[in-house]
Amino acid sequence: MAEVDRPARRAGRPRTTVLTRDLIAHAALRLLDESGADGFTMARLAQALRVRPSALYNHVEGKEDVIAAVRELVSDRIDVDAFADEPWDAAMLAWARSYRVAFAAHPPTIALLATLPLTGALRTMRMYDTVVAAMVRAGWPEQEVLPTIVAVESFILGSALDAIAPADMFDPAGAEAEVPAFASAYRARARSLGNAPPADAAFEIGLRALLDGLRDRHARLHAESS
Amino acid sequence: MAEVDRPARRAGRPRTTVLTRDLIAHAALRLLDESGADGFTMARLAQALRVRPSALYNHVEGKEDVIAAVRELVSDRIDVDAFADEPWDAAMLAWARSYRVAFAAHPPTIALLATLPLTGALRTMRMYDTVVAAMVRAGWPEQEVLPTIVAVESFILGSALDAIAPADMFDPAGAEAEVPAFASAYRARARSLGNAPPADAAFEIGLRALLDGLRDRHARLHAESS
């Protein structure tokens, strides 16, 4: 019964291309979005592509490689253009928000991609190159640029992870007496946010504080050198 | 041969206790440290405890539950005492560093634990209660306290994830011409850091900026209300 709508392809090279690394990556992202990280197996991925699992290994090195390909797909949506014509701090704000949005668009991938080290792909290095160049132009000491970018990225990734946590995870219901200050702050936050996602509020507060702090430092460095 | 040093226990309840949730958690943390997240399987965990895998299920609900128990173990090392007698900002600095150290002590667990939502355990809520109470005492508006704490935590977790990435992941070797600004900043960072871990520099720069920004905000809120 399940066999009926499976491909009736015989062994041997197909006359027309059925798989490429890019097709696999797109199918993987779709599968991830639809069935979550747990449902993401090579077998299911092959099924979605109407192919046997072993066929995938002609185009990717393994599951890790598929995930790396998905990461490239997601990372491509990060917009770095603001660094071309906006001041470094405004550009960084825009970049950080775009970065977070790119991941937030595919919640099940976040844990998978955050966990995996960023690939050393040329595309990724080009993104860094744009950001680095703008910061150096703005007068940041060169040896501080990379740590500063990494710090902002760490905050973004951590916030993305926080965003996929269940919203009511820390509902202190039943333990109010044990943790009164926490319970009260929990209620105060709920009142002030309404239906807005708590993770968004934390991200905006943190991002603004981080950039305020970086602006302070930038100003201090500038004051010394003049 | 491998059978020789396996337990020769017959079926049936053992006369003396061989397993508890706590014993399992400690063995799991040790196994994780020794063989990494990939080598962490229920079978290997059972082997370390000289027990059959199915025996574990009398004490934990499954693999996820084991990971939750490990998280509790790691989280217990986070020191929140500074909030008792230091100003909120100094205490937060100390808390953040202790938080990061607790995870850094067990690198292979970071990806596993960061991915999993924090358990709503009472112990965790008590930690939050301490931090919240200190911040409210310091004059922070109650509805902002939780988002602010979550922002700091996001940064810490993101930084911990960054710390386990391979150090040379972004070595632009061979692509210097393509990404000159990035390659130059990469070299400048290497010169200024020597053998110090790049992740530590990023963490300290980010943490200070974040807290400078939060201090700004705290001062601004205070100025308005007086």
Add this chain to the structure above:
DNA sequence: ACCTGAACACCGTTCAAGT
């Protein structure tokens, strides 16, 4: 070059049987 099909060495989890 690139597919199928069979095979391998594992997984996590359930549950009856046993003490």
Add this chain to the structure above:
DNA sequence: ACCTGAACACCGTTCAAGT
């Protein structure tokens, strides 16, 4: 109450056979 042992339904990956 809590262990063993057998079983189930999967995993990711390799590789010969086939076109």
